[in-house]
Amino acid sequence: INEFGVDAKVRFGTNKTLGLTVNPNFTEVESDIARDSINNPFNPFKPEKRSFFQSGSPVYNTLLPMVYTRNIRFPEWGANYIQNTRNSTTGLFYVEDAETEFVMPDNLGSDTMNVAIESNASAFRYEQSFGKKSLGVLGTLRQGQDNYHNYVGGVDGLWDLSIDDKLRFQLMYSDTQYNEAFADDLCESGDCTRDPIPDFCPLGNCGTNAYVQRADYERKLTGHAFRFNYKHDGPNGLYWLNYYDVHRDFRGDLGFQKQVDYRSVNLAYGQKWYLRVPNDDGESRIRAYGVFTETRSQANEDIETAYALYGEFRGWKQTVFRFGPTWKSRAVNRINQNSLELGDNAPLFDEHYWLWYYEISPWSQWTFNFDGKYGEQADSDNLRLGDLREFKPRVRYQLGHIEIDAKATHRIFDVEEGQLYKEEFYTLGVTYRSSKIFSHRLLWLYDITERNLAIWLGSETAKETSNSVEYTAIYQPSSALRILSGFKFEDELDSDVDDKRYLTNRELYVKLEYTFSKGFD
Template sequence: MKKTTLFAQSISSILFALTFCVHAGQEQQFNIDIPSINADITVDGELSEPVWQQAISTQLTIETSPGENTAAPVTTEVKLFASDSSLYLAFIATDPNPTQIRANLSDRDNIWGDDLVGIKLDTFNDARLAYQFFVNAYGVQLDSIENELTGDESDAWDGIWYSAGTRTDSGYQVEIKLPFRVLNFANIAEQKWGVELLRFYPRNEEHRLSTHRIDRNDSCQLCQLGVLTGISDLEQHSDVQITPSFVVNRNSQRPHTVDGQWQGDNNIEPSLDLRWGVTPNTLLSATINPDFSQVEADAGQLEINNTFALYYPEKRAFFLDNKDYFDTQLDLLHTRNIGSPDYGLKLTSKVGNHTFATLLANDINTRFLVPGNLSSDLATVEQKSQNFAGRYRYDFNKKLSIGALATAKTSDDYHNYVTSLDVKYQPNQQDTFTGQYVFSDTQYPLGLAQTLCSNSDCLPDDACDLNECGVNERVLRTNSTDAISGSMYFAKYTHANRNWDFQTYYQSVGKDFRADLGFIEKVDFNKFLIGGSYTWYPINSGVNKVNLSSNWDTSYNQAAEKLEQEAEIQLEFEGLWQSYTAFGLVNRQRVGQRQNSASLNIEGNSQMFTENSGWFYVNFKPSRTLFLELDVDYGDDIDFTNDQLGTKFVLNPGLQWNVTDAIKLDVSHLYRTMDVEDGRLFTANLSDLRLSWHLDIHNFIRVSSVYTHIVRDPNLYLYSQPNQKQKDLGNEILYGYKLNPQSVFYLGYSDSFKSTDAIASLMKAEETYFMKVSYAFIL
């Protein structure tokens, strides 16, 4: 085993000495002292090794939901021990009716709703971040990170760890090996980690079973962890992971015309990722030409009567590793804005109460979001750019954290600099104050506004008059030859106890504020919100949770012109069949489109519409193999294309059917209509079908199709003449072998078809054959 360098040890020791420890997990909740045993196991789910007889054992005796700290309905034994390189866990989950165990062979991170066992670890024991590792009865993994600072929980991060599950006559059992290299933790002799051992037991209700009680009067979940001790004197291993990747594809396209000719090209894209744990609390990551090949189509989204840019999540491993270290209350770093980098470098570290994170990457293009208060859109400049993000946070104690973030995106004649300060203060178990201030400085490239004009006769190199080339909001927001600067700030107070929840919120975003490395799609507005809710927990009923909530908010632009006012009330139920039901009523006043698009004024330049609508949503699991959901929305809605009030109807059913434990069918359909005074403006349908067959825990075949069909009445469009009919069909077939999240082999084919008024039948416009091979070498 290699020791860390004396330099790295010295720096870590000095920084840690300047801090004081902030302990969140409490021994009175739960305390387990892990024995250290120099042994390894074969992770096969059999628990046959003698070392398990030396492991410490504990029980999950408490049901925290839906029961409120009641006795667990089933028995779960957990055994634990540690070596100098890994933490080992064995779960023995008994079941009075093993045939009802819900477990499926599926892709990792896609097993919520199954019988699960696992562990939650706050390795710094400061109630800021926690790793979560769960495994179903087949050994399929789910890992995620819970962020107490933002209140989010993300399963986008993927670690390399080992698990196996096996069914038994009395239930199932699971073995887990968590290498310490997958975790960040303090570089100190005696480790003291926050911990909770968990089992999810889904039957008529989903029972959450734990090692200890959870107080619903305490809004901080990570503050209620128990304590894990016994892990000490960990020697620093080399902790290097090198992942080369190789992608080959052939892409062919043709114009959507009758005589369109195919044009194709072959691409070979090698890439390399490096992950080096310099110390247990410091991670250095580097990438060369990171792969962005889509091995699974993004979920279908219907882009109609929508004025704001669609959001797509990040999927690249380099950007996801320790992503939470950069997080603030606002989305100031959305790395999908770095579209195609040649290289990237990232350093993250947590020493005592100090958290540091730095990211540097280039991009072959300059891509950013142009925000507004009535619309937003993406813009791309054909120039290479440099991208930087830096984050620092100091945790005074578990009550108070302050942080700073800086980002920069630059190219030849463009820049966007953002600096931010944020704070979170939780003086007691129920009250939380959060706030953030952000300042930006932006210089747009000359001529950018002209390239964003909607009139196709205005070419990017034309020096045309903006009033003659289809001016829209994104044109006006970028039409400046000088640098622009603006600020954004918000303040939020939340009070939450067992039954009551209250929050109030104020946010102000300047008209010239930009966060081009983030996803801030709305600027030039002020918003005030106030709301609250009350929750009941019925006992011995078909319903185990009822929540009634309402809120009221109002928004103005920076010129004090009203943009929107909304009042909403909703009622939620959780109950039998693991069901969730909610419905609500909304009254909203908001402006439509600007009548003179060459002006950003609201008053005298737009109509204020009043919308009344209602919605209903339900999902439930009537059996171990079936999940059903339905979303309905009906009422007034603005027709933004024609700036008039219409009536919307949205019907969105979905079905997930586990045909067998290895075959899963996932189908959803979105039906949407808009009626205006003179008739049906449009009817839109989007169908999303995905069929997966897992041959075993590593091999799978997936087929997906996303079909969109839109029918419009051109006679009802006042300012444009759209296609009467539009169809799009995208298909993908994929074979995959996944040894772990970074060691994979994919072989696939995808295509897309289009149809418009000019070509009535679906015509293939694009097809791609692709292969990807990557392997994570762990040194």
């Protein structure tokens, strides 16, 4: 497959920029490394890598993430406009997309929806500052074939009450119409939008699910989303209040809206202390705080009640150490997948686990991390409470022209009958700059997932592995010209019987980027 892409940028004076692009989709030669556990029912966030979208992303950052350009998967062409003045910011973009992809939310999880229909995506943002206050408006639009549309609009504001105190809010409203293809893409098996569905459709043996029902194509969906945030972060203490209210029919198809049909309050309070550590020039800080969260559905059904306590140290040798217990009463999935009701249909599990984050840089070239989780947690795919062990070591090295980043995730989930699943993720990234204009980049990813099918609900495979090796040589003689060439190989195993691996992707590529930039006074 041969592809051709162009980026152009025109600057008008010092504060206005017009960007144009054709085929800006280059993520396939810059692998994604945002991976998460099969036990997490919510989609992981993936950072944007395409320069056309990166350049304007800060303009659209709001309390509720309504613009998530990774939902624009195969853009054919687009244009954007950014204007920054002393007291205001304006942003506008429009993109034609060859496919339609977005996050379909529920109150217990989210799933990715992808339909092979053309659509367009656009967003408008304006923010005006008034001293220590600001007020903004944001609107997004996605529409495509077969009468699909998603319109979102609203207002947001920020008030700097003092150096340490900030108050923020955002209120959005959406109008959405899906078609049957959207719901059909979310079916667990078969054509669940047309097949007869029994009154009782148990987890693990049901074609439909909550996401199919959230993509209700037989009616127009309208609803609101509201968030309020107050935070105090002073030299001696901190506290915050977060409040969410998201209607069951609110949809933000251009954003990262991964949860709907809920109300939630999140509170925290803590104190800070300072001390001098021997052989350290700076001052270290100790912080202790507690966090409370309660989440209920719009029908006032229990979703989650959580308490957490954390102790944190920051200081000596650039150390960050955070450690503490969490207690939760949480609904993770429904027994009858043919109903959106919670209550007795979504039992609450009492979880208790410990979380920690550790980072230290004893020498300027080296940084070490060791994060983890240990304790009782519920599994959403099997409606089981089990013992989770999760360890995530990481080592980073940078000296002169070379950078090395190696990290791993080791996760085991045990129940009474034995090990329910095991996950292992490995990543190695190496960058070497041989000169000012020439560099090399190597990325290796290796993932293993093993399930115990004797106690696993549903039709999954016992073992899945994926292996990816990618090498890129980068030649950049000027700020406008960049040439990338290299290769990428991927193989996978998805089997209950043997360990034979299959080559699933092989790429040899040359990528030419030239940015046309012209300024006008």
